Amino acid sequence: MSIQDVSPCVKCYIMEVQPNETLTNLKAESDTLKTKLEDERAKLHDVELHQVAEKVDGLGQFIMKTRRTLKGHGNKVLCMDWCKDKRRIVSSSQVSVWIIVTFSEEHAVTMPCTWVMACAYAPSGCAVACGGLDNKCSVYPLSLDKNENLAAKKKSVAMHTNYLSACSFTNSDMQILTSSGDGTCALWDVESGQLLQSFHGHAADVLCLDLAPSETGNTFVSGGCDKKANVWDMRSGQCIQSFETHESDINSVRYYPSGDAFASGSDDATCRLYDLRADREVAIYSKESIIFGASSVDFSLSGRLLFGGYNDYTINVWDVLKGTRVSILFGHENRVSTLRLSPDGTAFCSGSWDHTLRVRWAALIGIHIFGTRGTVV
């Protein structure tokens, strides 16, 4: 007597029982594999990064000064991005999107938009992308004509089923990578608006993403409210590595400049460094006195410094190798919501709920390393 001979109601009963058992077995298998994986990785953990870094010279003192304070938003600044020309930035707030030529503090363009949580500059400098509570990512081509109504030329590219949390152009103006509160990331063709690839795997909202810096790179990392940071292959849509050591939402992820590692900032008040070759967390940046979440992180050009913007209104600067805090910056009067180094690492910009953006430079004084002429300016 085969399954075909059994009446439908009995069939249903059999189908119900078997999958549940198999699910339990599968879960057990999965747990065994997880333990085995942890053991295998632990075998390679022969030393801590900060121990090896003891032989590196300490960084000495930094002076950091605010070069520009940009006030016009009039509302909480939620996101910003640098143009490749190293001078212009695009920033978004609860009520508008701004493009500012920061070097000369010239206000270039304003566009009224509500709740724009993500914005990005196109590599050519000729367009910006933004989106947020509208669940979309739209591209606005920029023109030299200041009087032109930019909103009219807007092009909807990405469509998610929940808020847009982050967006980034790939190496060209033609593709955009997005992450969303709907738990997915997606790659889009700008011209046609077509979905090129979607990335499923996060179990909750995805809050951030960063593209691997390599010219030939086809990977990116994303962080989510499921406390996971996932590395994805853009070609196949597959998750190729996953890291789960944070204790709360991951608000920001950023690649180390070589592309071999990335840092994350989380609501658990820590920033962490994950190396892709070791497939492991290799450093944790925390202090007892830091109890508020880190909202955004970025590396200096050499990868020696990690900047973290926090919900306690401060920016903490970390020595990536030694794991110690090098500097703490006050100045903002509300949460720091976004922080990016300029493309050539000459300055960094932070945006805050206090309605301002601040561009700062830093100079190292005191101990010199590797024969450089560090001087006070």
Add this chain to the structure above:
Amino acid sequence: MKNLSTEDSAEAIHLGSLIAALGYLFPISDHVLTLKDDGTLYRFQAPYFWPSNCWEPENTDYAIYLCKRTMQNKARLELADYEAENLARLQRAFARKWEFIFMQAEAQVKIDRKKDKAERKILDSQERAFWDVHRPVPGCVNTTEMDIRKCQREKNPQRVKKSVYGVTDDTQTQSPVHQSLPSQPARKPTREDVQKEISFLNMQLDRHCMKMSKVADSLMSYTEQFMVYDPLASTVEPSNPWISDDMTFWDLEASRDPSQHRVKKWGFSLEEALKDPVGRDAFLKFLESEFSSENLRFWLAVQDLKRRPLENVAARAQEIWQEFLAEGAPSSINLDSHSYELTSHNLKDPGRYSYEDAQEHIFKLMKSDSYARFLRSNIYQDLLLARKKLGKSLTGKRLTGLMQSS
């Protein structure tokens, strides 16, 4: 109870101020919630009023509170200017149910009167501090504001409409600001999910990983190599434009006439050389001198292919095939048969990644073969040692002699 250690007094004050602003402690005689190291007296807030209880007090509660303050004849309970303004606004907004609010306020006053005098003073101050958090002094940060992306996931069920004074009122409307985003339903893992997880874990187990010591050395040497190029950790020549207002640094970086400093970076890796457009051109020039430029041109063409709009991709992919891989191609590249087969197969349905395998092969070839020779070549060495600019020095002659091997 935990002591958070910090060596920095500025940090300690800042953290303390934040804890005050959140409402866990407060100055006895000030509406502005901040911490100062000047002998001011502070009090801890009662757990009932803690922000962790997820209060979202409605304006009716606030109206009751301000109203009852006016009913008691005490100097310390006198309304501040902004509070008086708030009360006036609320009276207009709640004109129709003011009688109800007034009655509630009276009831609260009665309850308060029954308490011991000293106790009342303390309770009054705690209550005031609570409202300082939820209806802050104009100009102060409202610490109850939440990141809108996270609002929807509030796990505390109490966050829905609990009155501070236990008042139930059906006419309370939901404030538009507190409208929550549709929340993600928590999905139970299905068989498929777990199966995916298992194959993922197996893939991770098969991965060949690096030892921590090697990883650490690698991170350290990368950082060391680039520290001299890091404007925040070293001085840049002639100066950092943000510090000096002089844009020369940017002009130099964009110049077609590269500095020795910049040329040195090309020697770090092929990736670094190709990142710089001038480096790329120098490498191309070198390859042309060796009659092997088709490799780099192919690599560049594939890079360009990936940056095209979708509608152009198929056509461009075919063009690349014709130029570099077809029989009798004008710029024929040398691929091993396996890679050739794979690429040929991919071209049946051409896409942005059709040439990935071929591109990787060609890159490895250039890296292991041509790149090393490039670094020894006159084209590179001239730029590195700035020979063309200075004219051939004695040192230059000696080095050229040594380099003649290529």
